[in-house]
Amino acid sequence: MTKYIIRRLLQTIPVLIGVTILVFSLMHLVPGDPAQIVAGEGASEQTVENIRERLGLNESIPVQYGNFLGNAVQGDLGSSIRSGRPVMEEIASRFWVTFELAFYSTILAVFLGLIAGIVSAVRHYTLADTSIMIVALFGLSMPNFWFGLLLIQWFAIGNWMPESLEFLKMRPSGWGDSWRQIILPVVTLGTGGAAIIARMTRSSMLEVVGQDYIRTARAKGVSERLVTYRHALKNALIPVVTVVGLEFGGFLGGAVLTETIFAINGMGRLTIDAIRTRDFPVVQGTVLVISVIFVLVNLIVDISYRLLNKRIDLN
Amino acid sequence: MSEETVNPPVTTEKLNPRLESYKQFWRRFFKNKAAVTGGVLILLIILMAFIGPWILTTFTDYRPNATDLGNKLQGPSAAHWFGTDSYGRDIFTRVIFGTRLTLYVGFFSVFIGGVVGVIFGIVSGYYGGRVDTIIMRLMDVLLAFPGILLALAIVAVLGGSLTNVIIAVGIFSVPAFARVVRGSTLSVRKLEYIDAVRALGASDFRIIFKHILPNILSPIIVQASLRIATAILTGAGLAFLGLGAQPPAPEWGAMLNEGRQYMYEAGHVALFPGLMIVLVVLAFNIFGDGIRDALDPKMRN
Amino acid sequence: MSVPEIILEVKNLKTSFATDSGEVRAVDGVSFKLPKGQTIGIVGESGSGKSITSLSILRLLASNGKIKEGEVLYKGQDLLKFSEDQMRKLRGNEISMIFQEPMTSLNPVYTVGQQIGEALMLHQNMSKKEAHIRSVELLKLVGIPSPDKRVKNYPFELSGGMRQRVMIAMSLACDPEILIADEPTTALDVTIQAQILELIKELQDRLGMSVVFITHDLGVVAETCDYVAVMYAGQVVEYADIRSLFHYPKLPYTIGLLKSLPRHDIEQDKLEPIKGNVPSPHDMPVGCRFSPRCPAATDLCRAKMPQLETDEKGNQVRCWIYSEEWDGESEVNIYGETRIAKSRGTETVLPD
Numbered sequence: 001m002t003k004y005i006i007r008r009l010l011q012t013i014p015v016l017i018g019v020t021i022l023v024f025s026l027m028h029l030v031p032g033d034p035a036q037i038v039a040g041e042g043a044s045e046q047t048v049e050n051i052r053e054r055l056g057l058n059e060s061i062p063v064q065y066g067n068f069l070g071n072a073v074q075g076d077l078g079s080s081i082r083s084g085r086p087v088m089e090e091i092a093s094r095f096w097v098t099f100e101l102a103f104y105s106t107i108l109a110v111f112l113g114l115i116a117g118i119v120s121a122v123r124h125y126t127l128a129d130t131s132i133m134i135v136a137l138f139g140l141s142m143p144n145f146w147f148g149l150l151l152i153q154w155f156a157i158g159n160w161m162p163e164s165l166e167f168l169k170m171r172p173s174g175w176g177d178s179w180r181q182i183i184l185p186v187v188t189l190g191t192g193g194a195a196i197i198a199r200m201t202r203s204s205m206l207e208v209v210g211q212d213y214i215r216t217a218r219a220k221g222v223s224e225r226l227v228t229y230r231h232a233l234k235n236a237l238i239p240v241v242t243v244v245g246l247e248f249g250g251f252l253g254g255a256v257l258t259e260t261i262f263a264i265n266g267m268g269r270l271t272i273d274a275i276r277t278r279d280f281p282v283v284q285g286t287v288l289v290i291s292v293i294f295v296l297v298n299l300i301v302d303i304s305y306r307l308l309n310k311r312i313d314l315n
Numbered sequence: 316m317s318e319e320t321v322n323p324p325v326t327t328e329k330l331n332p333r334l335e336s337y338k339q340f341w342r343r344f345f346k347n348k349a350a351v352t353g354g355v356l357i358l359l360i361i362l363m364a365f366i367g368p369w370i371l372t373t374f375t376d377y378r379p380n381a382t383d384l385g386n387k388l389q390g391p392s393a394a395h396w397f398g399t400d401s402y403g404r405d406i407f408t409r410v411i412f413g414t415r416l417t418l419y420v421g422f423f424s425v426f427i428g429g430v431v432g433v434i435f436g437i438v439s440g441y442y443g444g445r446v447d448t449i450i451m452r453l454m455d456v457l458l459a460f461p462g463i464l465l466a467l468a469i470v471a472v473l474g475g476s477l478t479n480v481i482i483a484v485g486i487f488s489v490p491a492f493a494r495v496v497r498g499s500t501l502s503v504r505k506l507e508y509i510d511a512v513r514a515l516g517a518s519d520f521r522i523i524f525k526h527i528l529p530n531i532l533s534p535i536i537v538q539a540s541l542r543i544a545t546a547i548l549t550g551a552g553l554a555f556l557g558l559g560a561q562p563p564a565p566e567w568g569a570m571l572n573e574g575r576q577y578m579y580e581a582g583h584v585a586l587f588p589g590l591m592i593v594l595v596v597l598a599f600n601i602f603g604d605g606i607r608d609a610l611d612p613k614m615r616n
Numbered sequence: 617m618s619v620p621e622i623i624l625e626v627k628n629l630k631t632s633f634a635t636d637s638g639e640v641r642a643v644d645g646v647s648f649k650l651p652k653g654q655t656i657g658i659v660g661e662s663g664s665g666k667s668i669t670s671l672s673i674l675r676l677l678a679s680n681g682k683i684k685e686g687e688v689l690y691k692g693q694d695l696l697k698f699s700e701d702q703m704r705k706l707r708g709n710e711i712s713m714i715f716q717e718p719m720t721s722l723n724p725v726y727t728v729g730q731q732i733g734e735a736l737m738l739h740q741n742m743s744k745k746e747a748h749i750r751s752v753e754l755l756k757l758v759g760i761p762s763p764d765k766r767v768k769n770y771p772f773e774l775s776g777g778m779r780q781r782v783m784i785a786m787s788l789a790c791d792p793e794i795l796i797a798d799e800p801t802t803a804l805d806v807t808i809q810a811q812i813l814e815l816i817k818e819l820q821d822r823l824g825m826s827v828v829f830i831t832h833d834l835g836v837v838a839e840t841c842d843y844v845a846v847m848y849a850g851q852v853v854e855y856a857d858i859r860s861l862f863h864y865p866k867l868p869y870t871i872g873l874l875k876s877l878p879r880h881d882i883e884q885d886k887l888e889p890i891k892g893n894v895p896s897p898h899d900m901p902v903g904c905r906f907s908p909r910c911p912a913a914t915d916l917c918r919a920k921m922p923q924l925e926t927d928e929k930g931n932q933v934r935c936w937i938y939s940e941e942w943d944g945e946s947e948v949n950i951y952g953e954t955r956i957a958k959s960r961g962t963e964t965v966l967p968d
Contacts, residue, residue, distance in 0.1 A: 011455075014452050014455075015452060015455045015456055015459055016459075018452065018453065018455070018456030018459070019456055019459050019460075021456075022456060022460075022468075023468075026468060026471065026472050029472045029473075030472050030473075031473070031474075137597065137600060137601065137604075138593065138597065140544075140596075140600055141544065141548075141593050141596040141597040141600050142589075142592075142593050142596075143548055143551050143552060143555070143568075143571075143589065143592050143593075143596075145552060145555055145571070146571055146585070146589035146592065146593075149571070149574075149575060149578060149585050149589070150585075150586075150589070152578060153578050153579070153582050153585075156578075156579055157579075157582075210678075211720060212715060212717050212720040212721040213720065213721055213722055213723040213724070215676060215715065215721070216715065216721045216722065216723070216783070216786075217723065217734075218676050218707070219674060219676055219707055219708060219712065219713040219715075219787075220707065220708035220712070220734060220735045220738070220786065221704045221705065221706070221707035221708035221709055221735065221738055221739060222704075222708075222734065222738065223704060231723055234725045235723070235724065235725055246461075249461035249462070250461050250462040251461075251462075252461055252462075252464075253460070253461035253462030253463050253464035253467075254461075254462045254463060256463060256464070256467060256556070257463070257552055257555065257556065260555075260556060261575065271467070272467075272556055275467070275470075275471040275558065276557070283468070283471050287460065287464060287467075287468050290460075290461065290464060291459045291460050291461070291464070294459060294460075294461045295459050346636070
């Protein structure tokens with residue numbers, strides 16, 4: 001077990017280094033002179049030179065990367081070119097909004113997906129199963145930003161739960177006073193994930209139900225109900241649990257779109273605004289923070305999962 | 316694929332087992348209603364993408380960028396089936412013209428991602444050892460950027476355009492292919508006949524192209540179909556954020572972005588391009604699911 | 617001679633599966649009797665329907681399988697008429713079953729003790745604690761060393777032989793009347809096979825249960841069984857006590873099987889395989905199902921399906937040679953042995 005944790009940790013280090021290299025290179029892969037692009041067209045020679053100086057672009061690439069990594073480890077991601085504020089500060093003020101959005105979306109996706117998947121598997125080849133699978137296929141095929149737009153439209157036209165549209169009035173950050181404000185963004189973001197989990201749960205359940213040990217349980221005289229919930233479900237959830245971390249990360253990334261349509265002032269919006277204004281330190285910062293969180297969440301999911309399921313020989 | 320390319324050169328059996336398994340695959344494929352539906356839908360969409368604009372320009376006066384400010388934001392009618400947008404352009408015409416752009420994003424990005432991913436996957440699975448470790452860690456790095464973030468970062472660097480979206484989504488698709496192909500390569504490599512062929516003195520190049528690649532085509536095809544669906548969604552997302560095809564191109568994601576501003580007074584502007592995205596993505600998902608089921612006997616009752 | 621009580625009798629059992637290519641009759645007329653305390657072997661090649669027969673007895677068929685006809689009489693009651701609830705009370709309690717694949721037949725997420733204890737808690741209303749204690753005893757009974765430690769193991773921590781012992785312990789938990797063993801040794805190493813067979817025999821003697829032994833291995837049958845039902849293409853084709861079957865098999869197929877078996881008790885020039893293949897369930901011969909491969913087949917055999925005929929010892933055979941209608945030679949040569957057709961009257965015992 002300890003060996004597994006150590007191996008898993010050691011695997012993570014090169015990935016994190018790779019992530020920092022990639023994020024660092026963003027600035028240098030830009031066609032043309034990054035300082036010129038940051039400064040904007042028609043900026044004076046002096047301005048460009050100042051920016052170059054401030055971004056440390058005069059140093060050699062390895063030195064620049066070393067500085068970048070050293071600063072990043074200490075939580076210093078440079079400053080925003082537009083606002084002049086430290087990138088870390090910009091991110092910190094918006095982090096929790098996005099985190100909450102992704103967190104609740106994950107809960108919704110898991111909850112909805114599991115129920116739908118189990119119902120579908122237990123009643124497979126019935127109308128219920130077919131309907132659930134068709135809905136899931138649509139959920140999977142729908143651009144979630146479009147779904148979000150439709151939701152806003154319906155709620156606005158129908159004048160349902162007016163508070164849920166409150167946040168469209170642009171709050172600086174946070175969800176304000178009503179939990180209802182988070183519903184639509186969470187539904188928008190979570191449904192696609194629910195579709196994935198439902199499909200996985202169903203196929204995993206159906207595969208498990210065909211296993212020899214299920215027949216053994218029946219031969220022991222175990223009732224169908226217990227066969228499903230005691231013997232099959234526990235095995236079927238093994239592959240499903242492992243995607244929860246992936247889903248959460250996907251939601252962090254997907255928040256870019258959801259936050260845009262709902263005008264939520266989170267990290268996603270910060271990223272997209274920074275991209276539009278070519279504020280590269282901020283882009284680098286948000287991309288780095290989201291990826292590192294994603295890698296760490298997956299690490300935690302893997303390890304805690306393994307700890308909880310010592311008995312499962314995954315190989 | 317033609318028969319020649321899938322014929323194993325050293326077998327001397329009367330019945331070509333691979334040909335037989337392809338026949339069986341098609342038999343199963345045609346039994347799978349979902350797969351056939353998806354396939355037919357995809358064909359229709361392709362037809363629409365390439366013949367639709369021609370029909371419109373040859374037989375009608377509808378043009379994708381023809382503005383008519385007197386008729387803006389009109390709801391669906393006989394003259395404008397999908398209504399008009401904020402410049403009075405006919406949304407139906409724009410949707411038809413935009414099909415091609417969407418398919419470009421889907422096909423070309425998956426083609427790029429597929430070729431690179433397959434090469435990485437085969438090399439990784441076939442040679443193993445340090446090469447494998449390096450390639451797979453590299454894929455882990457790419458996978459460390461969740462969801463749309465990787466494509467977003469790449470477009471952020473390259474700038475927003477259709478070509479850059481294709482490149483970005485292509486890179487975004489590489490790890491998925493690499494992983495699937497690596498797994499399949501490993502399992503094919505274990506087969507004894509690969510050892511036999513090697514013992515006969517075949518080069519690595521020949522083994523990979525003549526023996527391994529034909530054997531792992533099925534998972535590649537399944538992956539490609541499902542990835543096209545993802546690629547189209549991702550591309551539309553980027554365009555929606557204003558980072559894809561630039562106006563006035565009738566790209567569906569970009570049209571959604573335009574429609575978003577008139578969400579309350581003219582819902583149809585955002586409705587139809589979105590429905591079209593759903594339709595196309597659905598077709599590829601159904602098709603991919605179908606061929607996966609047809610290829611994998613385990614998935615069947 | 618007292619007539620032994622018949623604990624299980626299967627009469628004309630027919631089981632079908634719905635598949636993509638139509639209905640497949642996997643079991644098509646299976647009958648046999650099992651006297652109390654005895655062992656019957658059901659022998660056949662793979663695909664002959666022997667496993668489906670055993671699953672049909674406990675009504676554990678996959679969802680696309682259906683029992684179409686017949687009776688399964690357990691202590692005189694037809695199990696096919698039982699409700700699902702009644703069946704459940706019977707399974708693992710009065711009739712239990714062990715399977716071919718010990719590696720996959722145990723649930724990977726529960727300990728051995730939990731899995732043995734489940735049947736006890738279900739059928740005997742034991743508390744968790746009592747079930748645990750009994751599980752340890754059962755593991756000891758099936759010869760697992762340090763059972764108090766093993767009881768907490770998960771299946772993946774045990775070898776194949778150990779897992780099969782656990783399966784046996786599980787099936788014996790409620791002192792069943794009948795144990796159905798579906799190829800319990802096929803997946804195991806030869807040395808372990810012998811141990812498991814020995815264990816089943818020993819436990820049978822000690823606990824007095826009756827055993828249905830499914831196997832493709834006539835050698836195993838010779839060692840363990842009192843009666844044998846030979847199956848071919850979904851049917852019982854010969855049913856006999858063990859002595860009769862090995863000394864004077866009647867059916868050409870059985871003769872062929874025995875001839876293709878290496879033996880050390882008699883001298884053999886060479887092994888003689890049965891030519892041809894088992895017919896596909898989609899393409900069954902009209903007449904006797906063995907007729908395309910049978911060296912003695914006549915037009916009658918190919919045209920009409922023979923019925924099971926019972927002789928004075930109660931043994932049965934499904935073959936035209938032993939009927940009044942036989943249209944071939946009176947002395948039939950089958951794989952180098954001679955059998956006398958019934959229609960020509962006399963019966964001769966041949967030197968073995």
